[in-house]
Amino acid sequence: xxxxxxxxxxxxxxxxxxxxxxxxxxxxxxxxxxAIPDDIVQEMKDMGLxxxxxxxxxxxxxxxxxxxxxxxxxxxxxxxxxxxxxxxNNGIGxxxxxxxGTEKQKQTYLPKYASGELIGAFCLTEPxxxxxxxxxKTTAVKKGDQYIINGTKRxxxxxxxxxxxxxxxxxxxxxxGAKGISAFIVDASTPGITLxxxxxxxxQQGSHTCDVIFENCHVPAENIIGGVAGxxxxxxxxxxxxxxxxxxxxxxxxxxxxxxxxxxxxINRTQFxxxxxxxxxxxxMLADSKTEAYAAKCMVLxxxxxxxxxxxxxxxxxCCKLFATEMVGRVADKALQIHGGAGYMAEYAVxxxxxxxxxxxxxxxxxxxxxxxxxxxxxxxxx
Numbered sequence: 001x002x003x004x005x006x007x008x009x010x011x012x013x014x015x016x017x018x019x020x021x022x023x024x025x026x027x028x029x030x031x032x033x034x035a036i037p038d039d040i041v042q043e044m045k046d047m048g049l050x051x052x053x054x055x056x057x058x059x060x061x062x063x064x065x066x067x068x069x070x071x072x073x074x075x076x077x078x079x080x081x082x083x084x085x086x087x088x089n090n091g092i093g094x095x096x097x098x099x100x101g102t103e104k105q106k107q108t109y110l111p112k113y114a115s116g117e118l119i120g121a122f123c124l125t126e127p128x129x130x131x132x133x134x135x136x137k138t139t140a141v142k143k144g145d146q147y148i149i150n151g152t153k154r155x156x157x158x159x160x161x162x163x164x165x166x167x168x169x170x171x172x173x174x175x176x177g178a179k180g181i182s183a184f185i186v187d188a189s190t191p192g193i194t195l196x197x198x199x200x201x202x203x204q205q206g207s208h209t210c211d212v213i214f215e216n217c218h219v220p221a222e223n224i225i226g227g228v229a230g231x232x233x234x235x236x237x238x239x240x241x242x243x244x245x246x247x248x249x250x251x252x253x254x255x256x257x258x259x260x261x262x263x264x265x266x267i268n269r270t271q272f273x274x275x276x277x278x279x280x281x282x283x284x285m286l287a288d289s290k291t292e293a294y295a296a297k298c299m300v301l302x303x304x305x306x307x308x309x310x311x312x313x314x315x316x317x318x319c320c321k322l323f324a325t326e327m328v329g330r331v332a333d334k335a336l337q338i339h340g341g342a343g344y345m346a347e348y349a350v351x352x353x354x355x356x357x358x359x360x361x362x363x364x365x366x367x368x369x370x371x372x373x374x375x376x377x378x379x380x381x382x383x
Contacts, residue, residue, distance in 0.1 A: 001064045001308035008067055015074045018047065023078040030081055030206040031352055044086060044116070051114025053090040053242075054098065058110035065242065065304040069249035073297070076253015080356050081206030083250060088158045089113045091246055093120025095239035096166050096183050100226040105185060109164065118163035123153035123186075123212055124236060134178035134233060138214065140169035142221065147171070147184065149192075149217040155363075160198055160208045162188050167214070168236060171229045183225040183232035192217030203355030237314075243364045244317040245307070248300045248324035251360055254353060255293040255331040261350055262286065262335040265342075276338070285334040293331060296324040315377040322370035325360040332357050 002008055022040060030036055044050065053068055054060025063071065068090075075083045088094070094113045097105050112118040129135050138151025149169050159165070165186045172180035186193070196211030225235060263286060266277035276282050303316040332354045336343035343350045361367050 001066050001305065003064065003067070008070070012070060012074055014047065015049075015071060016077075018043070019074060019078045023082050027079045027349065027352070030079055032205075034205045034208075036081060036085055036206050040082070041085065041116075044082070048114075049086045050089045050116035051110075052086075054094060054110050054114040058106055059114035060110065065245060065307040066301065069245060069300050069304045072246050072249035073253040073256070076250040076255075077257040079204075079206065079352070080250065080254065080359075081204055084157060084204065084207035085119075086116075087246070088120050088122060088162075089116070089118075091243045092122035092239050093158070093162075093164075093166060095242060096122075096225050096235045097185065099238045100183075100231065100235045101185075102225075102227050104222075105225065109185065112163070119158050119161050121156050121158045121162035121165050121212075122236075122239070123156050123159075123165045123167040125154050125156070127152055127154050134181070136168050136170055136181050138167070138169040139173065140167075140171045140182060140184065140219070142171070145221050146218045147221060147224075149184065149186070149214040149219055151214050153212040153214075155199065155209045156212050157207065157209050157363075159195060159210045159212050164188060165193075165212060166225070168232050175230075178233035179230055181232040181236075182229045183235045184219050185223045185225060186214075186217065186219050190217055190219065202358060203352065204359060240364060241314055241317045242307070244321040244370075245300060245303055245313075247360055247364050248296065248317075248320035249304075251324040251328040251357070252293055252297045252300060254357055255289070255296070255328045258328075258331050258335040258350060258353060259286065259289050259293060261348070262289070262338040265339050265348075269340075282338055285338055289331045289334050292327045296320070296327045299323060315374055318365070318370040318373040318377075321364060322367055322374065325357075326367060328357045329361060 022043065026037060026040060048061050051060030052063045052071060056062040094110065097109055109118065113120055126137055129137060138149065138153065140147040140149045149167060151169065165188060167184045167186050168181055169184060170180050171182040192215045194213040196213065199209045266282050267275050269276050299320050303313050303320050306316060307313045335350045336354050339348055339350055342348055345351060
């Protein structure tokens, strides 16, 4: 749902200009230094990008789902590291509080997320817990008016610079599975928290992840999100539905960037006496890529509109995540192929983007998890 078409178009135009004039020229520097320049981070704060999905009453822009995916597509036309920095504040880092937080929790944290003063991180994955989120081993034992958290979380996006962690921990050890899990807001300065070293990754330099270790970490009971124990898994699933649509839209944006780069190269590169863009086999790869990107975009926009209408879109979000993230991998492969040997060289963005997009098929639920969710819901609806 688009609330004001003119205002949204102005915002999208400003983002497109920011991407083209500031972010794209900085891509190589970010990759080489594994860091986003401070002046760019400040510009992102000034544009309100840290609070796009946070309700207006808490200082954010309050974008609808449809508006959010359109913005994500624009941000997808550059290195995903830039989007990753603001992504947790707009998604998994703040979403649990937006959806299920108490009014006090919202007033305390959301304005700081919206301004970029605080970076939020979402702690679900563990060394032995990834796809099976209901098997969380991190414990939270109640003692008086506090909980004592112990456990290790792994691959936590933005953890090295996070101000708060949304932590999924088992508060009811006697209850197996998802029902015994609660969600906590944990200040990063709380004694007992240790950060592991930054992970050395295949791609997405400038976007940082690391382990977060909790050792006898005392957290006030009032920091349970929503004030109710045992609801953490349900909260995390709400967050992931929206996050999957966001990643799907981001995949569309990157696919469009890859297609543009491949087309430009094909027009300028000459072989056998003519631009390779005039060779039929190159045209087939370009056409297939364009078709797949368009199909994914249509899926994402449709699912976003359904969510804005209040419809349950768990299946549709998984369909989008499955198709769009697999699609961008295929598009990246074709784009590199069109570049030929040059595509394997760091001189061209396709070499970096080819590595960057591989992650999209893994986080927010792997491709195989999306297939399981879709099939499970199909069987449930049939009965």
